[in-house]
Amino acid sequence: MIYVLRRFLSLIPTWLGVTLFAFTLASLSPGDPAELILNRQLDDPPTPQQLEQFRETNGLNDPFVVQYANFLGDVVRGDLGQSFRTGESVRDELTARFGPTLQIALPAFATSVLVAVAFGVSAALRRNSMTDHASRVAALAFESVPSFALAYLLIILLAIQLGLVPVAGRGTLAHFVLPVLTLTLATMATTMRLTRSSLLDVLGQDYIRTARAMGLPRRWIVLRYALRNALIPVITVAGLILAGFITGIVIVEIVFAWPGIGSYIVDAVFDRDYPVITGFVVFTGTVFVLVNLAVDLLYVRLDPRVRLAGR
């Protein structure tokens, strides 16, 4: 419990750093926010009086520290500001697009990790066999192909040649297949290779030899003792993959006409919609911090040494 609390507290400075970075980024961005906003709200260019009044009303004349404190307070309350383009709440717009992204990110993450770990274990247990070589070559090939090209190849193979699934869009379960498969294939190589090398490393350790010498079944040794330790570095990488999926899978969303968060952010960047960009950086930072916390908690579960070290 102390370990969990300590980890949680240690993440707060990280999160504050993210918010400071995001706020500084917005402050340094070119253009006067008052002009940017009023130019979009008014038919005619704003007068100096209107600009000054806007700055005063919105605290833009305050010192940087005060502005940051106000920004932080807003963020804590869940207020990420308003989009320059649409005038809508950034939080509401991010939330609306978060759902569709999660719909493909979570299945893709689950599939990617499960398949990669299964192939990684298989490759480690049959080291230098045909299975080992084949799975490594295939995984590397998928990882080497750019995701847009992989997406098109899968469309042509599974949708056009075999007619198994639709090309793009949402609506049915079949629509999930191609985006999920693209993400799975594009990311599983790292996890698979890490699982393989980590498991090989563990299988060479003394306590595994002892277990073998004691006559324990091989499957029992692998599943009960070796894999549990081997998965610790894998979980770290898996956490990063999950955070990456959640915060932006732009190419896949565009190719498969999937209305997620990625395409929304690309539009915001191209249109210099700073409140959205800032809100997204804070959101992304929060997701990474939370995923890291989850990974740390899993360490505790998997490795008693972490638990003991925390005491």
Next chain:
Amino acid sequence: MCLFVGSLIATACTSTSDPSASDDPAVDAGEPNEPSGPQELVVGAAEDPWVDSSESDQKRKPNYPLNADVCETMVRLATDFSVVPMTAEAEYVGDNTFRYTLLDGVTFADGSPVTAEDLKFSMDYTVEEPSIGFSSLGSESTTVIDERTVEITPTETNLRLNEQINHPTYSVLQPGSDPLTDIESSTCTGPFEVESYSPEEELVVVRNDAYWGEAALLDRITFRFYPDPTTRALALQNGEVDLIEDVPLSILESIESQPGVKVERAPVGYTTMFYIARRTAEGEDRLLADPLVRRAVAASMDSDAFVNGVLNGNAEDIPHIAPPAVLGEFSDMVEGVPFDPAEAEQLLDEAGWIREGDGVRTKDGEPLTLKIIFARVELTTAEFVQAQLREVGFDAQIAQLDSGAYREALNSGDYDLDISQPSQNDGNPAFLMALRWYSEATGENAKIISPGPDTEFDAMIDAILAEEDPTELQRLSAEAMHELVDVEVGGVTLAGGYRVYAMDEGVQGFEAHPSSTNQRWSTVFLQE
């Protein structure tokens, strides 16, 4: 990327069976066709134009910029850019005032008759904040004369109102409609009505059975949004959509080779061109304030090579900055600066820009440097312009900008050439000239590219804005375009472009409009 995508599509085409190839001799023989089977068309549209758009753009739903034939205007734009009645007859009655009289039997989709009060509501809707009009309308501009007639008087002299008011922005709406807040309950007069709208996914419209005119042949149209053009093409190949819009030229050849697919090209509806910046926002002269250098830039552009080389012949070689059809019989008055690199070199010599060998020209030790900016135009276009300029001794630098940086550059004048693709979506032949080069234009960057106040060109635009006769309007507009293109060299056109649609051979009755916002769907039907 384009080659990769094209070859992918070609591979997909050649190695699959042809599910959509028709064995029907009527199709092959081009015999008169009739609707057969379910009349549900699925259109592969580009990205959802209303998502992340401003409130003013949201107010234009469902008629602009994705036209789904749900709303109608009082007058409309024909394919030759002439203005013809749609729901009302138009008449100029003098004193900066236009009269619109409703045609017989015009009704909303719920069957209720359209009245003059409804027309007033519709015009006033464009004026209310956030305003969406651009025709100097005010809240007092529209007056009800009788049950079927309104008169519209712009807040300032604007005799181009009738050519502007055919833009889908000025659609007839039933009072109470507010597409900004609720597209599905907004009622119009068109042959289709909105059934559902899922942002970034699809817009579904169904036939308006109470339509006052000739009923649509389709029961339903689903506009599915595919931001990626290659995915759109693959969706057509897979039979998930019947028709796709805005086929990129880079994959057009591959799509045309697909069995069972036909391609329709609209008449020229936009141009690929560049604006020439003469001065900064502060009024300081830039390099291209020198007319010799401007003409040299124009003379160095081989538009024939652009059309037939870069665009593979999928465009027209025209000198006009707007579709020539808007100028009617007077379009020949605009000639363009002919491609003549020797003359370009001579002009630069005259201007004092000296070249040694094949290098960059210099003057007083300064290199002849041009900054070319663009945002949404294909990179190959900018590279073509850059290469042409380098041939005659310019050091041409290209910068592809995001929309924010592009807007900033346009407003500050931090560029020399701005490559763009302006479209003609209304019937005003001088629309682009008045918007971009007229020194009185409200556009922020007009002062940067305008020939300037008190010039011959400005006087011509003044005359155009006050002209009543449509034919004389075309003549005056052609004269102004001649002044702008041939004399002032305020911009250079590389090509006249057209919308390209690809569709299943079973799609019949589709007539591609040069302005996509004026596309009609009511004559389209499907034949099995």
